[in-house]
Amino acid sequence: MNFENLKTEVKTILSAENLSRDEKLKNLCQFLTDNIDYYNWVGFYFANHEAKTLHLGPYVGAETDHTVIPFGKGICGQVAESNANFVVPDVAAQDNYIACSFTVKSEIVVPLFVNGINIGQIDIDSHVIDPFTEKDERFLEFVNEQVAKLF
Template sequence: MTFQELHPKVTEITLNTTQSRDEKLLSICQLLSDSISYYNWVGFYFANHQEKTLHLGPYVGAETDHTVIPFGKGICGQVAVSNENFVVPDVAAQDNYIACSFTVKSEIVVPLFVNGENIGQIDIDSHVLDPFTKEDELFLEFVCATIAKLY
């Protein structure tokens, strides 16, 4: 399924009045995981700005021990500080990478802004080296902007 075909499906999930916010986020994770072959782990982390930590939210994929990540640590923690997208073509080449699984080869993290504040992020791991393009970034920015309307 193309990113353009996924746009209305993401919007439809966010407009569903029978699901809680977390159920909607999980549905989006499942949709992305099912629709894009190289999205092997899809999840959300949410910021606790007082503690300067990220906390795992809904996700689809292998279980992770990384349920709390300090700001600045790993790719997700760096995005919590930089407020910018981070595309990692090869996680083995990153010094500040938190290994989730030996199967993960690349990662993309896009921040989720609500009223100009970075409240969290979508995190996607792939078992493929360097699969993420500018189109992935633009699509995930759309996903985050659509989700931001839930807050």
């Protein structure tokens, strides 16, 4: 996977005029799902710091019951507290994992910072065990840097 080739399109999607922020994010999720074969569910969660909860934003993939996640719970909730990327090569080996579907084998979550504050994250589930590399992390950090410009 050559992530460099995808960066220009990420910028194009996020700079589209006459679309709401949520529409741009949904289009971005669709683009990532369509172009990276092991990205099977792509979505954004946004933080409510007062309530210490994450709230599901735009996403592409199977429906999820996890529309609100408390800080600290599951992979996403842990990233809300740690402010660090979290790569889970095999979700079955993770104690604090919120099962979304039996088809999910691995997950990567990268925090989204605006002015140094973790306002949310991009969350990606894969049906493959251990597909995520450091290149995925760097690419998703780039994606979130571009997304942050929308806020």
